[in-house]
Amino acid sequence: MEKILVVDDSALQAASLKSILEDMYDVTIAQTAEEGLHRASCEVYSLILLDVVMPGMDGFTLLKKLQEEIVTQSIPVILLTSLSDVHNEYQGLVLGAVDYITKPFNPLIVKARVNTHIKLYNYRKLAEQQSMTDQLTGVANRRRYDHYSKIKWNEAMRQHIPFSICFFDVDRFKVYNDTFGHPSGDKVLAAVAKAISSRLQRSTDFFARYGGEEFVAFLVGDDSDKAFCYLQKIRQAVEDLHIPHDPSVSEWVTVSIGGVTVIPQTGNDYGFYLKIADTMLYDAKKFGRNRVVWVDENMNQRLEK
Numbered sequence: 001m002e003k004i005l006v007v008d009d010s011a012l013q014a015a016s017l018k019s020i021l022e023d024m025y026d027v028t029i030a031q032t033a034e035e036g037l038h039r040a041s042c043e044v045y046s047l048i049l050l051d052v053v054m055p056g057m058d059g060f061t062l063l064k065k066l067q068e069e070i071v072t073q074s075i076p077v078i079l080l081t082s083l084s085d086v087h088n089e090y091q092g093l094v095l096g097a098v099d100y101i102t103k104p105f106n107p108l109i110v111k112a113r114v115n116t117h118i119k120l121y122n123y124r125k126l127a128e129q130q131s132m133t134d135q136l137t138g139v140a141n142r143r144r145y146d147h148y149s150k151i152k153w154n155e156a157m158r159q160h161i162p163f164s165i166c167f168f169d170v171d172r173f174k175v176y177n178d179t180f181g182h183p184s185g186d187k188v189l190a191a192v193a194k195a196i197s198s199r200l201q202r203s204t205d206f207f208a209r210y211g212g213e214e215f216v217a218f219l220v221g222d223d224s225d226k227a228f229c230y231l232q233k234i235r236q237a238v239e240d241l242h243i244p245h246d247p248s249v250s251e252w253v254t255v256s257i258g259g260v261t262v263i264p265q266t267g268n269d270y271g272f273y274l275k276i277a278d279t280m281l282y283d284a285k286k287f288g289r290n291r292v293v294w295v296d297e298n299m300n301q302r303l304e305k
């Protein structure tokens, strides 16, 4: 069931909307704009019904905030108001609301508008998904990773569970391309992506091509011991593909892996840990390639081999 968020200070009005929609949708109610903002950034909604007049932060202000956040900016917002004057309606639409419903509600109109906007949203999501897939390897691309990792990072922060970020880089890939040509290099990238992604299939794993011969993944819920062991197996699986490399650099195509596990706390910056993972990848290269270098929850570095 798709999720709808109703943000309305009137409990009665929110309950009436919920009763109109709950046979088709999973409806959550937030009674303040602050709570609405928090829920919208932590959970995944297909639509927000937003009351304009509320004490404290009003609907227009919340709408602006939703538009500013990468995680919430694409969720369609329908404004609810008894203010039927043209100026308010205009202001809401200019701010990015997709539609307007005036009180008192007609249940059939509410349903029809909600259905239409959810349908449009799903079409758009599908098109976006296609634009978020890497053409060469078929795995997610960097854009999708950036979008999704932030949502999951916030979830892990809320649930106090470990979050691991790791980078993969095909070793001596430039040499491979120079020796065997780019079409062969492309095949290697696809084969490596397949070997890794087939081992990161849990709903708590996410894997993407980051750019060039670099890939990125996050794992939710595993402690550093488990993540570190698992990534070593994945590194071995790539080596076991036995794709011949240029013999002057290596027998087989391999990957170096760098990562970090952290239990995100409020105020922790995702970008900071992404940089740590990238630095660990650099260390894996420095220490001889085809190995995993990890940073655990206590910021201790762990080396394979």
Ligand SMILES: [Mg+2]
Pocket: 008, 009, 010, 051, 052, 053, 054
């Ligand atoms: Mg109100």
